[in-house]
Every structure is written in structure tokens, then in C-alpha cells.
Amino acid sequence: MxxxxxxxxxxxxxxxxxxxxxxxxxxxxxxxxxxxxxxxxxxxFREGEFGGDFPIAVADLPPVGAPPEDNPAGRLRLVRTDEGLIAIYKVCTHLGCLYSWVPANGRFECPCHGSKFEVTGEYIEGPAPRNLDRFIVRTFDANGNLLTETITGDPNSDPAAGSPVEVPDDAVEIRVATGQRVDGASVS
Ligand code: FES
Structure with missing residues (x-):
């Protein structure tokens, strides 16, 4: 079949x-x-990761005049002065070494070629071509409203660029934007 x-x-x-x-x-x-x-x-970049924002409670900020507060994850040091708060990038502006805070001398010193900087990052001496760089700092109130922030721009033409940020009384949190930097002013 x-x-x-x-x-x-x-x-x-x-x-x-x-x-x-x-x-x-x-x-x-x-x-x-x-x-x-x-x-x-x-x-x-995620929050708390270098390149992203680092939130810090105002209550945890160093007091005015305290030694720089190290934040290794953010590669920054927080410094609080009478004028306000600054977040300084931990990398030397000469050739990129990591400088140190030297309490005995009250200044930053780079082990590589000897550049030295004030606590606020201003150049003192050495081969570094400019002041230390600063990250953008923003302050917020309890409702998340932006209160103050670092002025951006070129500090060589605008002395206000990168200047300390006031922390208002109603600020509860600051955020350091490690993805945004203001280069230090050139030294003459
Ligand atoms: S890398 Fe800091 S002085 Fe050269």
C-alpha cells in the first residue's frame, strides 16, 4: 500500500x-x-561613587577651622572656613600625585616634587602650576530645595569661581559633585 x-x-x-x-x-x-x-x-555614576554625588549631613561637617576631613571614596577633603565650605580634590595639580595633609606644618605637601598648598588649596611653593582643584558643593534644606552652590567658571578671570560655599542655617544636607570640578587658579 x-x-x-x-x-x-x-x-x-x-x-x-x-x-x-x-x-x-x-x-x-x-x-x-x-x-x-x-x-x-x-x-x-551612582551616588557615593567617585564621579557621582556624595551626600553629607550638615551635622557631620567638620567645624570651622578643623583640619581637613578626608573622604577617601570621594577623593576629596572637606575644609570649612569662615567663608564657607570647600571640597578639595586630593590629586596634586603638578603631575597627579596624592598629596598629604601635614598637621605639624598646617598645610598640604606633595611627596613627589615638593609642592605645598594652604589648607584651602592655595599654592605656596613648588612646581605645581595652579592651586588645588575644587569640586562643586551644593547645600539643600529639609525639603530638598537647593540653597547655595559653588560658583563655576574660570578662577583666573572670575575670582568668585570655586570660592567657599556658605552653609545656611536651614541647610540639612550638602552634596559634593565629584564629576564637576573648578580648576585651581594658575600661579604666576
Ligand atoms: S606631583 Fe605633586 S609636586 Fe609633582
């Missing part, structure tokens, strides 16, 4: 093949566009 044959699916036509190729390419480009949007929409 002859065996019954089962008909398979009809072969794909050229038109169907081109349609599937077109659909696949559309999905790929849509996925790429979505990925690009997400890439730009979300912060590259």
Missing part, C-alpha cells in the same frame, strides 16, 4: 524573506535607539 505523504510548509517567498529581514533590522535599530536614550537619561 502506498504511504501517505504529509505536505510541509510552503517555501518562503522572496517577498516574505525580505519582509522578515526588514522587520529584524527595524527591531535592531529600535533597540539601539532605546539603549542610547537610556545611556543618556541615567547618571553614569
Amino acid at each position: 502506498a504511504q501517505a505523504t504529509v505536505a510541509g510548509p510552503p517555501p518562503m517567498t522572496r517577498r516574505e524573506f525580505l519582509f522578515y529581514i526588514w522587520g529584524a533590522s527595524m527591531l535592531l535599530s529600535l533597540g539601539g535607539a532605546t539603549g542610547a536614550i537610556l545611556w543618556f537619561a541615567y547618571p553614569r
Whole structure:
């Protein structure tokens, strides 16, 4: 007895093949566009990670005149003066060594080539070409409203750029933006 044959699916036509190729390419480009949007929409650095924001309670800030407070994760030192708060980048402006706070001398000293800086990061001596760099500091009240922030710009043409940020009485939190820096003013 002859065996019954089962008909398979009809072969794909050229038109169907081109349609599937077109659909696949559309999905790929849509996925790429979505990925690009997400890439730009979300912060590259998380909070508390160098490059991102470091939130610090005002109650935890060093008092005025205290030695610089080290924040290793943020690669910064917090300094509070009568004028306000500054967050100094821990990298020397000469060739990128990590300088130290020397309590006996009351200044920062770089072990690599001997540059020295005031507690506020101003250049004293050595081969460093500029003052120490500062991160942007912002202060916020209990409702999350921005109160004060570091003035950005070029301190060589605007002496207010990077100057200490006032911490108002109603501020409860500061945030140091380690992804935003004001370069120190050049030394003449
Ligand atoms: S890297 Fe600091 S003085 Fe050269």
C-alpha cells in the first residue's frame, strides 16, 4: 500500500524573506535607539561613587577651622572656613600625585616634587602650576530645595569661581559633585 505523504510548509517567498529581514533590522535599530536614550537619561555614576554625588549631613561637617576631613571614596577633603565650605580634590595639580595633609606644618605637601598648598588649596611653593582643584558643593534644606552652590567658571578671570560655599542655617544636607570640578587658579 502506498504511504501517505504529509505536505510541509510552503517555501518562503522572496517577498516574505525580505519582509522578515526588514522587520529584524527595524527591531535592531529600535533597540539601539532605546539603549542610547537610556545611556543618556541615567547618571553614569551612582551616588557615593567617585564621579557621582556624595551626600553629607550638615551635622557631620567638620567645624570651622578643623583640619581637613578626608573622604577617601570621594577623593576629596572637606575644609570649612569662615567663608564657607570647600571640597578639595586630593590629586596634586603638578603631575597627579596624592598629596598629604601635614598637621605639624598646617598645610598640604606633595611627596613627589615638593609642592605645598594652604589648607584651602592655595599654592605656596613648588612646581605645581595652579592651586588645588575644587569640586562643586551644593547645600539643600529639609525639603530638598537647593540653597547655595559653588560658583563655576574660570578662577583666573572670575575670582568668585570655586570660592567657599556658605552653609545656611536651614541647610540639612550638602552634596559634593565629584564629576564637576573648578580648576585651581594658575600661579604666576
Ligand atoms: S606631583 Fe605633586 S609636586 Fe609633582
